[in-house]
Amino acid sequence: MKRFRAYFLIAPTAALLFLFVILPYVTVLVMSFRAPADGQPYGQGFSIGGYTQFFRESYYAISLPQTLALGMATTFFCLLLGYPIALHIATASRKWRGLLYGIVLSPLLVGIVVRSYGWTILLGNSGVINSTLRDLGIITRPLPLMYNNFGVILALTHVFLPFMVLPLLSSLQSMDPAIAQAARSLGAKRLTIFRRITFPVSMPGVQAGCILVFVLAISSYVTPSLVGGMRVKTTTLLVIDALIDQFQWPFGSAMALILAVSAGIVVLVFARLTRMKWN
């Protein structure tokens, strides 16, 4: 009876999960094995053509490592920038903490399109940076700041930084301040405390933040398409292209699944490498 009631309580969540997560995945899975057809999104019968096409044509195949590398680079820079920020907020006085929190979260209030567009204004060939440098006579030809990996990683890092900072912050703030004091009383200096205590203890936050940013970065569409200007081909862009522009639903679905599985493997390997026996 008790057990039944417990099931009853999770029933709505389970239903939602089924309806909006499992069902779409199953649909995509089925669709990815459909036969392609001309003039229609998909035809009769089944085929593995979508999968073979992806790996056969380098134009598509190369986008996978490119996307994963882009995601990893973004994750790395988010961690690099986010950790000091989180550390600073966690140790700030109460008065400052609220303000810093606000500053970190404020980008989320502005839509992702606006933020990405902002970067094109800054990085474009006749954008703020290039035209200033040209006016100052430092350069004659614009620096390639946009339409390349550099620009996309920069913009993605900015866009997803809050998703790194928040889990880090929660990890750091839940840490007993006495732990660092204990380390000091045992003779540890500042840097040693960070390396041997603070960072390892905040590992759950590092892990969560990295996974979150990585997954968001590889599946993002707006930023790579605006800042990359279709010259940085991520698998996600190709998926949308296949689904919407080329009207090839089976191929698009196959690519989407290949990306999802690859990302899943990366995340699993990462989680495995950063596993914490103590937690």
Place this chain on the structure above:
Amino acid sequence: MTEVSLRALKKYYGKTAALKGISLDVNHGEFISLLGPSGCGKSTTLKCIAGFEEITQGGIFFDNQDISHKLPENRDIGMVFQSYALFPHMTVAQNLAFGLEMRRVSKSEIKERVMRAMDMVQLTPYADRYPKALSGGQQQRVALARALVIEPAILLLDEPLANLDAKLRDEMRGFIRDLQKRVGITTIYVTHDQDEAMTMSDRVVVMFDGEIAQAAAPEDVYNAPASERIARFVGNANILDLAISARPEGGGIETRLPGGTTLHVTASADWAGERLRIMARPEQIMLTAPEHGQLGGRIAKRYFSGGHVEYSIDTDCDEIAVVGPTTQNLKEGDTVGLCFDPARLWPMPDDRDGAAP
């Protein structure tokens, strides 16, 4: 030999004074308790000694060396925190090894000393466990061993038993005390539990409002408190407010109890004035037949508490608490006589609000 010396130590947080001038000398190998109500500055004192708080004024000396501005990591202290503050990502053995690694002790010696420390606190079977997989008492012992394994000059403990249940607390009290005696380390122990302070310490330092009210052996703090506030804080105290009737040649003071009996208080200085406030501890008062007592009364309440019986007795001198043996057959409503032991009565200055100190 003086190990730790606090000289007119002051600590302000902004404008509020947490410590208003603490002076204290702790001898080598001594076990000192800082005892006081919440917010009196016990932890602050300890943090200043450890170096986690910058002192505002005064000085801290270890072995006559001024270390007031030394960093905590250079002070050679071992500290045990109320929350234990174990490193969650390290096993018991790794926790113990950390301080030795910081001191660049050789690997083989670390291993040996960690083994010895684990043995000392009976944790050898748990060497490879993470703190999360230990009980509160076990974590407590890890914290203790981690502080001691570096063989510091001074051991500081901030309410280390506050998170344990009553039975374990009693056990750990004896454990810490024995260990401290065995190692012979100078120890400063913060607590707000007077029983803990009494049973463990060589000397109890009672603190109120950022000041030391009394620093003395447990017996003296209990039997000869410097003020009424201390008397009440370190146990149950009956305070009798009596008129002084005579100051005999032989010393002491004679007071008159309601009912006419004279009470001779032996332990006393020269108290000026007409009245005397005297402390009598509940277990130092004997209940007898009404005609034998110095003061008559009626038992208002009686509580049996296992080892002894607690009475609340209505007398002409307010309500008086008495603790007696269980062999006495007395009921609520009985009239009794109260017998005071003149040698154990303790006169005190009147420090109630509004009264002169």
